[in-house]
Amino acid sequence: MKPQAPQSEQIIYLVDDDEALRDSLVWLLESQGFKVEAFASAEAFLRVWRPEFNGCLLLDVRMPGMSGLQLHDELLKRGSPLPLIFITGHGDVNMAVSSMKKGAADFLEKPFNDEELCAVVRQNLDRAITAHEASNAERDAIGRIEKLTGRERQVLDLIVAGRLNKQIADDLDISIKTVEAHRANIMTKLGARTMADLMRIALKATGNA
Numbered sequence: 001m002k003p004q005a006p007q008s009e010q011i012i013y014l015v016d017d018d019e020a021l022r023d024s025l026v027w028l029l030e031s032q033g034f035k036v037e038a039f040a041s042a043e044a045f046l047r048v049w050r051p052e053f054n055g056c057l058l059l060d061v062r063m064p065g066m067s068g069l070q071l072h073d074e075l076l077k078r079g080s081p082l083p084l085i086f087i088t089g090h091g092d093v094n095m096a097v098s099s100m101k102k103g104a105a106d107f108l109e110k111p112f113n114d115e116e117l118c119a120v121v122r123q124n125l126d127r128a129i130t131a132h133e134a135s136n137a138e139r140d141a142i143g144r145i146e147k148l149t150g151r152e153r154q155v156l157d158l159i160v161a162g163r164l165n166k167q168i169a170d171d172l173d174i175s176i177k178t179v180e181a182h183r184a185n186i187m188t189k190l191g192a193r194t195m196a197d198l199m200r201i202a203l204k205a206t207g208n209a
Contacts, residue, residue, distance in 0.1 A: 011055040042071035056124040083124040155182040
């Protein structure tokens with residue numbers, strides 16, 4: 001296999017309690033130009049996990065303590081955008097397929113060959129770019145909306161619901177001029193130049209864009 005150029009800003013997070021396999025996979029992936037960080041347990045990975053991680057997760061199904069399946073469930077709760085590839089033994093395939101229905105990207109059944117592993121990793125690193133960008137956009141939108149006052153949030157919610165200025169004024173028992181002032185402040189704080197921008201930011205903050 002021809003070594004690939006290093007993956008810009010992307011890391012393969014490998015979680016497997018089998019030290020020999022872990023070392024072998026790290027050597028293989030790094031020889032192909034990938035950046036790898038390896039962990040001996042799911043707990044160790046969770047201690048360092050951050051929402052902004054970019055890359056993919058290569059994860060063993062069966063491990064002492066927290067299993068790969070349990071780690072997957074925990075990452076789903078935390079909204080992790082990392083594509084997840086399960087490493088499974090023959091008896092774990094049904095479990096892996098079940099996890100794919102919950103969002104896992106792929107699974108590799110042991111024994112797998114080097115070409116297969118690297119091909120799956122490359123596919124998921126490509127997939128991660130879109131997921132990472134979407135996650136960043138959502139966090140940025142949430143951060144902007146958190147700058148709004150309570151009243152501005154109320155006005156924004158009503159704008160998103162399609163209410164007109166007069167209707168918003170009636171709903172909140174305030175004047176139309178006050179609504180217009182709130183709208184102007186909202187546009188400024190969110191960095192929105194048009195109503196379409198405003199709607200896009202609001203929808204991203206709720207994960208609907």
